[in-house]
Amino acid sequence: xxxxxxxxxxxxxxxxxxxxxxxxxxxxxxxxxxxxxxxxxxxxxxxxxxxxxxxxxxxxxxxxxxxxxxxxxxxxxxxxxxxxxxxxxxxxxxxxxxxxxxxxxxxxxxxxxxxxxxxxxxxxxxxxxxxxxxxxxxxxxxxxxxxxxxxxxxxxxxxxxxxxxxxxxxxxxxxxxxxxxxxxxxxxxxxxx
Amino acid sequence: xxxxxxxxxxxxxxxxxxxxxxxxxxxxxxxxxxxxxxxxxxxxxxxxxxxxxxxxxxxxxxxxxxxxxxxxxxxxxxxxxxxxxxxxxxxxxxxxxxxxxxxxxxxxxxxxxxxxxxxxxxxxxxxxxxxxxxxxxxxxxxxxxxxxxxxxxxxxxxxxxxxxxxxxxxxxxxxxxxxxxxxxxxxxxxxxx
DNA sequence: ATATTTGCCTAACGACCGTTAGTTAGGATG
DNA sequence: CATCCTAACTAACGGTCGTTAGGCAAATAT
Numbered sequence: 001x002x003x004x005x006x007x008x009x010x011x012x013x014x015x016x017x018x019x020x021x022x023x024x025x026x027x028x029x030x031x032x033x034x035x036x037x038x039x040x041x042x043x044x045x046x047x048x049x050x051x052x053x054x055x056x057x058x059x060x061x062x063x064x065x066x067x068x069x070x071x072x073x074x075x076x077x078x079x080x081x082x083x084x085x086x087x088x089x090x091x092x093x094x095x096x097x098x099x100x101x102x103x104x105x106x107x108x109x110x111x112x113x114x115x116x117x118x119x120x121x122x123x124x125x126x127x128x129x130x131x132x133x134x135x136x137x138x139x140x141x142x143x144x145x146x147x148x149x150x151x152x153x154x155x156x157x158x159x160x161x162x163x164x165x166x167x168x169x170x171x172x173x174x175x176x177x178x179x180x181x182x183x184x185x186x187x188x189x190x191x192x193x
Numbered sequence: 194x195x196x197x198x199x200x201x202x203x204x205x206x207x208x209x210x211x212x213x214x215x216x217x218x219x220x221x222x223x224x225x226x227x228x229x230x231x232x233x234x235x236x237x238x239x240x241x242x243x244x245x246x247x248x249x250x251x252x253x254x255x256x257x258x259x260x261x262x263x264x265x266x267x268x269x270x271x272x273x274x275x276x277x278x279x280x281x282x283x284x285x286x287x288x289x290x291x292x293x294x295x296x297x298x299x300x301x302x303x304x305x306x307x308x309x310x311x312x313x314x315x316x317x318x319x320x321x322x323x324x325x326x327x328x329x330x331x332x333x334x335x336x337x338x339x340x341x342x343x344x345x346x347x348x349x350x351x352x353x354x355x356x357x358x359x360x361x362x363x364x365x366x367x368x369x370x371x372x373x374x375x376x377x378x379x380x381x382x383x384x385x386x
Numbered sequence: 387a388t389a390t391t392t393g394c395c396t397a398a399c400g401a402c403c404g405t406t407a408g409t410t411a412g413g414a415t416g
Numbered sequence: 417c418a419t420c421c422t423a424a425c426t427a428a429c430g431g432t433c434g435t436t437a438g439g440c441a442a443a444t445a446t
Contacts (some may be wrong), residue, residue, distance in 0.1 A: 240422075
């Protein structure tokens with residue numbers, strides 16, 4: 001079937017784009033560059049995709065949906081705050097480490113989205129942040145967490161998790177599950193003996 | 194004196210560039226855009242600066258030197274690990290919050306530097322990371338810190354500090370000193386009650 | 387066997403890129 | 417007053433950008 005070939009090529013394009021967008025940034029990556037990586041001409045890309053930005057949109061929203069989906073599923077479990085927190089961090093880190101290229105693009109290149117996609121994206125991110133904010137709130141109400149400034153704490157946690165791409169290598173000795181476990185340990189108990 | 198006017202204009206250009214590089218990224222910011230912000234033509238910028246990259250170099254290395262200078266001065270103090278750690282975090286956060294635009298460029302746009310500047314920059318960053326790594330090492334030797342994976346811990350701390358630009362506003366209620374204090378508290382003791 | 391679809395090609399579009407050359411008005415300096 | 421210097425200008429350079437149009441050969445469908 002022909003559709004299979006097309007789909008494959010489309011996937012190849014997205015994969016290559018993800019990789020280049022991550023390495024050089026969206027703005028500094030040209031269609032000719034993506035094409036060259038695949039051994040074809042830039043114009044040929046347009047048999048498979050609509051535009052450069054469409055690729056960016058797909059990357060950003062695909063990942064946003066993964067984050068939101070996993071948070072929705074965790075919500076349903078009705079766990080105590082501490083346990084929910086552990087599982088949320090583990091899930092977030094799983095998604096990031098399983099989608100390294102996409103994650104970097106998701107984190108830093110979303111600003112090149114045009115409207116209305118930009119606004120939609122920001123909204124989804126806000127929703128996801130609120131999921132975490134509510135975990136912190138619940139933990140404080142359960143008298144399990146001690147939080148002086150909610151926003152600060154929230155962003156310490158997000159920044160640490162989202163910064164994983166700076167040092168993680170899939171072939172290193174530290175695997176996602178253990179990263180999650182150790183990060184949770186730092187977040188909950190700190191590094192003091 | 195004429196030099197004063199030149200210097201001023203040069204500073205204006207750098208200031209505008211910092212701001213635009215932060216907001217749109219280096220690659221997506223054109224010389225014409227910088228010029229327009231100042232009400233002049235793109236070609237006129239070249240009376241004051243050598244090239245677009247020169248601006249980026251100045252931003253990146255200026256900040257790198259600030260970080261290294263502050264770490265050198267802290268080294269000299271011969272403090273116990275925990276106290277050194279506190280002061281290092283406070284200094285880092287002071288520099289970041291005092292140079293918000295530069296910081297974002299420093300953190301994300303350095304990859305557009307050409308050689309040999311790129312290699313120089315990476316070396317300086319490595320030196321600074323080692324300063325922090327040694328604090329963690331010292332703390333572990335003093336049996337004050339409990340660190341399972343040094344690299345993970347290091348990057349949790351760096352990511353949290355460097356992510357401040359995502360939420361900090363100079364006019365907000367949380368000021369640099371207090372951010373530092375609260376972050377140190379999270380790093381050392383975590384959020385568990 | 388014929389007709390259609392696919393995946394690529396070449397050529398080109400107008401727009402914008404960083405940068406250089408040469409000029410000019412106006413203020414500072416002698 | 418004559419000279420120099422500055423900071424801007426206009427014009428233009430070669431190049432690259434994302435994208436479109438139209439064609440062509442091979443694969444697929446009828």
